[in-house]
Amino acid sequence: MxxxxxxxxxxxxxxxxxxxxxxxxxxxxxxxxxxANDKYPEEAFKLKNEADAIKALYGRAPEASDKVKLDAPEIAENGGVVPISVTTTLDKVTSISFFVAENPSALAASYRIADGTLPSIANRLKMAKTTNVTAIVEADGKLYSATKEVKVTVGGCGG
Amino acid sequence: MASSIRVRATSNGDITEVQTLIQHPMDTGFVKDAKGEVIPAHFIRELKFACNGKDVFVADWGTAVSKDPYVKFSFKGARKGDDLTISWTDNKGGSDTLTAKIA
Structure with missing residues (x-):
């Protein structure tokens, strides 16, 4: 180092x-x-609390928006592999991040979207237990979010 | 050795859809092995997709991304036959790169 x-x-x-x-x-x-937008957000990944992690990554809180469509299963049998995807009709999207509130650290993944890349992502995340999942879309300098609860039968963080 | 990266990039007119699977343990640092010893965290931190010399999609990951990560996205401005370069680096300094042709 x-x-x-x-x-x-x-x-x-x-x-x-x-x-x-x-x-x-x-x-x-x-x-x-x-x-936040050009470097690995080391600090944000370490924070436990979702609100703190959002603040560390973006510096402000998002507003809920129905233009952010978060697709997550209602019940996940295996918390180790939960398919999560998000799409939005918002313009000028520069980043999309996923937060899992009940995980040991809330920030799961953050994606930087270049000009010409569509604001639509699918990935698979781990969840420790039943939790809210939040997707935050940064569009034209503003933050929009969607949240959904996922019921987890078997946690994906071991232990 | 076979690449850790498997990618399918298909062009559909103006839009290229990219699906990627990477082989990686994505250890969280919370799990213990059979002997009761903690398996240290080992995870991909950054994953980049570049096309025609431009980063089109960059992922910053923590330990909450599932083992053998999968990610799907789409972008505009590429054509069939263009090169798409995928590269990742993990928290232990490991890395891999693969260049694929858009089909």
Whole structure:
């Protein structure tokens, strides 16, 4: 981990610059937001709580929208492999993320969508127990979400 | 060794549909083996799809993505015969790359 000290220094400098420019506090979070769309969101993946993870990844809360269509099974017999997909009719989508509220860490996957890539993703996630699953779509700088409960018969986190 | 990546990219007019399966344990770090020892976390962190020199789709993954991950997406602007390059890196520094032709 040799690049660590440099990166930390850069983050601190960035943070300082942000504070200087905007006169805002919230120092540790400021650089993380800037990086949310072009770098692996290390911090967000470590947070347990869904709201905290959303904040770390995006810096704000989403609003529920019926334009986000989340497809998940009502009952998952095997929590280790739960097919989840999302599509949206929203324009200018830049990212889509999946959160599993009851997992040891809520953020499961985050996808960066390039211009010309359709805002439609299918993947398979693990779930520790019966839980709410939330998909967040970032479109034109705004956040939209859809949530669905999945009943899990056998958890997928071992133990 | 066979590639860990299996991909099917099919062009349907302007839209290319990509389905990918990767062989990877995606260990969470919560599971114990038969001897009761914790299997350390081992998971893909980043998965990239590039077409014609441009990243079309980038996945950031945590441990909650299922073992042998599957992902499906679609994108515009590619034609039959174009190259699609898929590459992943995991938390232990492992990686793999595969270039497939869009059919």
């Amino acid at each position: 040799s690049p660590r000290p440099l990166a930390t220094r850069r983050l601190i400098l960035q943070g300082a610059a942000t504070v200087a420019l905007l006169g805002l506090g919230n120092l540790p979070f400021a650089p993380a937001h800037a990086a």
